Amino acid sequence: MKNILKTLFVIILSIVCFSFTADNGKEKSSNSAQDLSSDARFIGLAQDQMKAMDNVTNFDAFESLIKKDNLTNSDINQLASVLGYPNRAAYDTYINNKNAIIEALDEDYNLSQYTQAQLTQISLNVMNSFRSQFRSKSLNKAETPIDPVPSGETNECEDLCEEVRKACILEVGAAAVAAHIGCGVADLTVIAGIACHSGVLIAQGFGNRKCNKEYDKCIYDCRH
Numbered sequence: 360m361k362n363i364l365k366t367l368f369v370i371i372l373s374i375v376c377f378s379f380t381a382d383n384g385k386e387k388s389s390n391s392a393q394d395l396s397s398d399a400r401f402i403g404l405a406q407d408q409m410k411a412m413d414n415v416t417n418f419d420a421f422e423s424l425i426k427k428d429n430l431t432n433s434d435i436n437q438l439a440s441v442l443g444y445p446n447r448a449a450y451d452t453y454i455n456n457k458n459a460i461i462e463a464l465d466e467d468y469n470l471s472q473y474t475q476a477q478l479t480q481i482s483l484n485v486m487n488s489f490r491s492q493f494r495s496k497s498l499n500k501a502e503t504p505i506d507p508v509p510s511g512e513t514n515e516c517e518d519l520c521e522e523v524r525k526a527c528i529l530e531v532g533a534a535a536v537a538a539h540i541g542c543g544v545a546d547l548t549v550i551a552g553i554a555c556h557s558g559v560l561i562a563q564g565f566g567n568r569k570c571n572k573e574y575d576k577c578i579y580d581c582r583h
Contacts, residue, residue, distance in 0.1 A: 361384070364573035368560070385406040385457070390475070392477070392481055394468070395468050395481060395482060396481050396485055398426075398464065398467075398468075400460050400463065400464055401464060401481075401485065403460065403487050404460060404461070404464075404482075404536055404539070404540075405482050405485040405489075405532075405533070405536055406458070406485075406486075406489060407457070408482070408486075408532040408533075408535055408536045408563070409486055409489070409529070410443070410562065411513075411532070411534055411535070411560060411563060412442025412564060412567050413443075414442060415441060415442060415443065415564060417441065417566060418567065418568040418571065419568070420437070420441045420564075421441070421561055421564035421567075421568055422438070422568065424438060424561045424564075424565075425561055425562065425565045429554075429557060430545040430554045430557055430561075435447070435450075435553065435554065435557050435559075438450075438557050438560060439563060441561050441564070442560065442564075451553060452557050453554070454553050455549075455557045457539060457543070457553060457556065458543050458556070459544075460543075461539065461540055461542075461543025461544065462543060462544070464540075465540075465543065465544050467477075468549055470540055470544050471544055475534075475537045475541065476537075477539070478536065478537035478540055479530075479533045479534045480533070482532075482533035482534075482536035482537060483529065483530060484527065486529045486532060486533055487529065487569075490525070490529065490573060515581075516518035516578055516581035516582055517578065519577070520574050520578050520581060521574065521580065523561055523573070523574070523577055524570050524571065524573065524574040524577070527569075527570035527571045527573060528566075531563055531567055531570060533567035534563075534566075535560070535562065535563040535566075536568070538559040539556060541555075542555035542556045542558075542559060
């Protein structure tokens, strides 16, 4: 799982081409990380990221998108469809709303004071507090054939591997929250901002796909 997270960090860092320490000249508040983690707006961002992949039915699409050096308008249209949005306008509205929340949080908490690792950990703490509500539906955990449960055996392997997979997906989602914040606080044009957030969603989808494949491997190893 650590290798998956390391890969996701590399992917996200290659997408988000700016520094969290950049100073845009505006004076901002600098409230504590504890205040940030208990802010309803931040909690909403984390919960939203937990559900971001709920409507995805084909995670293989992320494999082709992750290889893109630059996202075209056509690529973003494809991503919107893969994520389950009825049209591009609905997807753009989702991104714009996310940006507005991040900008408001930045005004109150000066988000640039945090490293990406710190924002990831804060996000993960929030996500773990809602772990029992996390259904991880539509995540295609059985992407590859898995041996049927031998007669007389319990579902111990499935339960164990599902917990590992769930933890993996939450950590990937937490890294994605940090990267989305990076997109939101950067001084980007509207088009560049949409491309930045789209890149993060692609990285998250790709990371989830890896988590799902690790589940399959976990099941196989547990039964053999």
